[in-house]
Amino acid sequence: MNQPAEPLRAATLEPEDHDTLAHLAGAADESPVGKHLTPETRGRITIPHVELAPPTKGPDRFFSGLTVTTGVVIVAMIAAIAIFLVASAVGPLSRNQVNFLTSTRWDISDQNLAFGIAALLWTTVLSSIVAMVIAVPVAMGVALLITHYAPSRVGRVVGFLVDLLAAVPSIVYGLWGARVFAPWLKPFGDWLSDTLGFIPLFERGVTSAGTVFAASLVLAIMILPIITAISRDVFDQTPRDHIEAAWALGATKWEMIRIAVIPYGRSGSIAAAMLGLGRALGETIAVMLILSTVPGFSWSLFSGGQTFASLIARGAPEFDSPTKAGAYIAAGLVLFVLTFAVNGVARAVAAGGKKG
């Protein structure tokens, strides 16, 4: 696979060249030539012409100042959130009677503070991973269908419909999931746990429809639009040259997609999947409404449980003491770190993909 891709990779430099030129041309915005740039004229702008506009003009300075400010504000906000979480969590954590990271208990009554996040971490990660396993392939398929298989008009309609999924508020997903989808899914879930119940992951857990499995499927539907939309945009931007080159090598449609579209869109679609994962990890209301809580802990997909977000949301109306709130915030801190780690991994994977 690497052999035929090699010559194509040299061509990836080209769009970047265009970008550089467009950027330089943008700096010369006030020049009559720079005002109405078309792809044709863009290429003709010469470097000396750009140098006529000194880079230290007022608007330029203003803009760079603006970008620096926004950047600093964002970083400061993240830092402030982290400081708030840590500061509120330290007190209850120091009084915690069990190991915060390995305990599955969640007892936050005043006299007897014993809380751990192991069960939460498991349910959160399990539901998100199952959601990803279902959503990512479907989203990639839909994105490729829209960009390369369907006639452009049909593609636009399908794309619009998928985007529409993103406009549904999560409480609606929650109500629909809890009242319609999960009960409908139950016979299938029961069949799965009857057939594969000897594996702890598939063991029969709860009687109602509020299983981790049902929550994961609803999460999959919820993260589908974001992954699809971004992957679609990325696949759509595959340079014409790459595609033509693949055709010229005698590739079939699938081979063309494999050697031109997918390598080009790889880092973009990984980023899309990670955004989806971020949403799945942090989804609150829908999970809270669908998922049953259970006494004790279970490994099973067909049992209930709590995710970080659903636990915090359930507790939020009764935060009547700082200790109690602090315990929940400590759990929030773990979710914060988890999301951070997921993002870091995603970046590393995406960067790795670029280098080949």
Added chain:
Amino acid sequence: MILTRFAKVAAIAAIGTLSLAACGGTTTTSTDSASSAASSAASSASSTETSASASQSAGGTELTCPAGKINGGGSSAQDIAMQALTKEYNSLCSANGSEVIYTKSGSGQGIKDFYNKQLQWAGSDSALKTEPKDGVVETEKVKARCGGNEGWNLPMIVGPVAFAYNLDGVDKLTVTPAIVADIYAGKITTWNDKALAAANPGVTLPAEKIAPFFRADESGTSENVTKYLKAAAPKNFTAETSKTFPAKVGEGKQGTQGVADAIKSTKGGFGYVEWKYAQDAQLGVSSVDNGSGAVELTAENAGKAMESAKIVGTGNDLALKLKYDGTPAGVYPMVMVTYEIVCSAGLDQAQGALMKDFLTYMTTPEAVTTLQSAGYAPLPEAVATKVSTAIQALK
């Protein structure tokens, strides 16, 4: 039903203001429809704005409808009641621009917002605590908020809690507190268990599994149910009372609605929900045998539970302690009393007047009818009189 009630109230309001309309020289001839009556009442009231205050009457009790706005909040158990009551009060007093708002936020939060002066009163599932918790004594905090005056706990809304079930072909079921405790402890797992059969002579119970449900979120309902079980079945219920239900088996669901939905969609489902939700979801509602025979859940039977309650507050502070065990025959024991927590004095004058007027409205027959159709039980005469006395003593 709501419409006709509204019509009644509006008609009373209209009659109340007709005399004023006559003073103002406006001739109102037709009151045949509720809306025209209401709108003419409003317009006539506004046309007589020069008169000192356009008072409204509801069930013989004169409301003064002072202008202004007060905010209350807290307990979500009384939210449905308060939404209905504030809506009716606000429309009754719309001519004067009186506005009363209730926002649910949880009892603890409501009390906190009250003593931090964000609210003018708090709705709570439990009376103010006199012992320190997290270094805060609620009664002290409230005293400071009310300018050195005491805060009073007024028990005004009584919500029965139903033990609801979903069993085909069983339309009458009786449980005892011990059975309920054992179901949640995992000791009784099927509907034809010996204990259940003994409590239900003559009823054929299926061999189905019991699917117990409870509240996943912290709630005053869970707290009251645990208090009840601990008092009425101490041998079977060994956990501590708690806002988080200490079940050993079963599933937690979000909110009363979540529990009711789960019972409805699960064969063999069982759980505790506020009565109104059980009625709305058309669930089976168990009678409770507290030792002196099975008692059906009716508004009247639930109201009686208040009669045997002991007042632990002093003077006009009416903090109650419900009697959960050994209740006399005909009393439905599983009720939850929620309080309005108010300053006995110390609000600014306009707000104080509006507070007093709204609480007065809550004791009128109209308001009681509203409460009953929202699934709450009426206060028994003895308690209602004490509450009225306290309200009249508010400054």
